[in-house]
Amino acid sequence: MPTSRIWGRSLVGFVAVGALMGSACSPAQSAKSTSADTSAKSIATTLQQTMDGLKFQEVLDTAPVTTSAQARTLKANSVDKDAQTPKQRARLLAAAADAQPISQQPQIDATVIELDKHNRPVSSGTVLMSPQYPHGKVVSVDKNFHTSDVRWRQWDDSGWYTNHAQGTIDIVPGRENASTDFMLPYPASVLKLMINFGVLRLVDKGVIKLDDTYSYQPTATSSLCGGATSNTIRQYVDDSLTWSSNPASCALLKMLWDHNAVDDLNQTFQDLGLETMQVKGTNPANGGHWSNPVTMSSLDTAKLLTLINGAPGKVWTAPNGKAVTRDVLSKSSREFFKKELGDQGFNDVLSTTDWCGADYPAPGIPQVTPQRWIAADGTVTVDGDAYAHDVRPCNAKAEVTFAHKTGLVSNSGGDAGIVRNLPGKNGRNYIVAIFSNLGNQYVDPNRPPTAPGAHPVAYTEKYAQLGLAIDKYEAAKHGR
Template structure:
């Protein structure tokens, strides 16, 4: 499923003028043949943009539209923060949508603060609670949008993060524990099941258990970290300490709003699409804050919240044991016909049965995947998200010795399962191909 040659790149928010040379596809990306450029914010942004354009995402087939190529260029929000062994961190954020198919390069200040040249709008749903922005015949000019962040520049509709949102809840839980208001080791009952908080959190992340997510939402409410007044309209949120945490970290596009005390966090509970929001750059910065091996975060004040070693380790353990390598990395899909390699991560072997098939919680993947549990070039501590309309992935990449690359990456998109080539896939093969291409380019910069 290799893409044709990419449109030509641009240096700013404008049309392209010269051919793309770096990162054409996962199979053609060859670091040895990549341009001998220096790793800078600008060169990284150009490389990310070229990588996206090279995949020809606009040609992706849409099952919701009779299997025809999608009518609108998809929305993709992609950010990377790279940590060279010698030198300062380097970062970039590129964004695409039906209104900006050639891509925008985000303006990020010298201290890695918030994006300054984009107006982010929250995703939306109709009066019946349906996610409508991504329907084949959707008309954005007729929709009402709620501002998310930013007050200048081109508008970008931020796609619902799907289960990547569980990363926000995990961070809020870590903070709650560090304040002495909960414990990783306390029993927590939800719908007749009692388990330790750490076990609920582990399942929420490693195989994306929705039940575990609901259990932990009830804990946040019971501890008073989230409060919602009850009314005839279902109530409204009046207190949210996750938002306080994100504001103290300068992550203004991370929103975990309008969940309910009984564990509701979807559209039917008045939360979900448009209420649970993330952008790629703020997600990368959340991972930067979490990563103990990353350099100091330059945008954070000295009194910014810090995680205790115990909470950080609990969070990283779950991210490192991620079973769902099916978006930027694709090892879990190695038994699916037409498999396309993604970011070359090592698959945690704990999820494999004797025959090599993967089983994690309620998730099963076919084939003998044992080669992925002993191979790979990097560790990928990450969280995925996937629904019919959305696919996302974000995590921390670190090289398996002797490889030395280290970076954080986040991708949010509206390329959900309706664009997948197989019912067992989360998204189009173009996304793991993008992950492989980006990793190859970063390896050429970070390991030379």
Template structure:
């Protein structure tokens, strides 16, 4: 399962990006004082062969990176103590400021033991966890996707709220979903304290201990101002990629789970996947939505979803409008990438299921979390530095090599 050669190649690919040279506008445009934090995991599937997997991590304390120890059954990562991200009393994310001193910051354990790694906030990648929670609650009979749900005066079927949350990363739809989870009893609070969280029970049953959506509010609040957000909502790459494994109907059965482990009914699972497959924002590991920006680096070579094309070839996905004539990219591309991005000033993340379009044959899962957000964007419309897309292209080239240039045994 754990492929050290693949892990070393991924580490080398990250090192080749020269991330330490990225300019920080919060520090007068100087190169980064501290190496950024990255958490990158992949799992590949080739017919007739055992899955291959790797997880590499980087941080200011380990700028050369290190390889996670993955158990033979693909269970929880070993040898790493993940620490929660942190914000100050005003609700501001402070770990990534140029002058931040990690020795003075709280070291709140998230999970595990060993080499410390402060896990970056997942940004809107959290909406993947939330969608799984909606599907699971529907399976428990607490609601149905076709039921209408009214939020802030707008009445829509629950599935439509979820779709917008995933496909165009709508924050208002996310708040509607959070409010629904509280209303149906999946998340409960008493005396301003969370006392029950059905999502956490599910993730624990799935052996995904670093997936946490804590301290959200009945009114739909899920950000820093609501008491959730940074330090309360957490994901790591290895647990995220394993959540995708659990969701992927074309992947082999997750080997770390017993036969009686929870499973989503196909129709509910497919509703989650629909929001990923109809993704309108290819702006992190894949960069097709940004192709109209002169000089944009090519990323993971997926085919854009024509759903979001405008008549002139421009791109509009929810509140996001991007320039250029992107019509050719809805026909080009050798991969389908069912995925969800996350992006804020301080954070960039991307995770999804990659499948080749014939004659391409590769099938793999990827999850990436980092503190390389829009603060480092090379263009006002970009999600971060050019290195995000370059990493997507590099890791796909590695996976193509591993999965398509091999013979089944």
């Protein structure tokens, strides 16, 4: 590897981790601040400095929008975006050689929630980055880890290019006077967290059982969802969460529609104070039509994962004054949900262990790769995608488990999950969630060509560098 490339990556990593470590030693807040406020400011500042230091704006765009015709095409293709075909992915890879600098600061929404040894949230930090906030803006939250100071806007594919990333459709009403105006990136397959949460709510109510067989009979065709299938609900959930099956997820969402449970799911999110989480605009006929009205913020996603993780007692108070507890799901459903997330096959965003030992992408969160995906030669293959790297050396050095869900389309990339130290490692325990418009349409200038037959690196390695920096900070903090 050329010396310049080694130095470049080391410098970025040094800036990111150095920013985090420096903030850990910042002066104490005013005595008038609550302890939660003090720690929230600390983690938020470190997150903001790290994101700014990583210079996400240095990525290249393989399909920039430069004409009104291209903008119209992009808008027309804003439905069922997870149904990207191999040919479409191949075109993006082929276009990488002629990629242009990104036209403006990327849209990034990131949250870290720190947990105590009982899994209760003790501090949080949320940072928004966009053309309006090129160095990242810290979001103020109250003691319930809630904010009323952001005007959340719905994602607009063409509007990101043509309207300076300024959204026009409000997600949460009554925020016209908020100090921050931010267009939430489309969550891509991370939205499957919401679908499966809704399914497990039906299980807890006794409406369905995990081992029931569901016959998926769509009455409208969809490239996203495919044709009729029949499987146990347990297997559909496993396929949806561990290798991100779109047909399985469509089946689960159609089942929610069959039981008139979608509106109830959206209301449950509102009752929990997770105001940006909405499953809207989908098609009852097939469970498809995933588009921009499906929304999630990183803060609300991290809070949902906090409940799934099992924080005891009152975790926060919702805006309607009601106490929110982990009992929104039963213990058995929470444990099943966490197990499925812990069996994630696509460890290639905030963590990159599927490419263990590669020169590119950079290493991310040092997690254990689940054994179910590892072949006799140590390589990982998920849904036919072969990563072609022996992951056993990384498993031997792993420091944490990472129960998470990734998402990817051309203009959306995300990862959200629960990080917990392995026995004998520094005792970090936290939730991390990130959404961005940096999907597989965007590449790093130093990304090498993909070897024949190998799974391509579909994200900027800056995600992994961010994940590693956060984890190093948490490890150092708990090692003191």
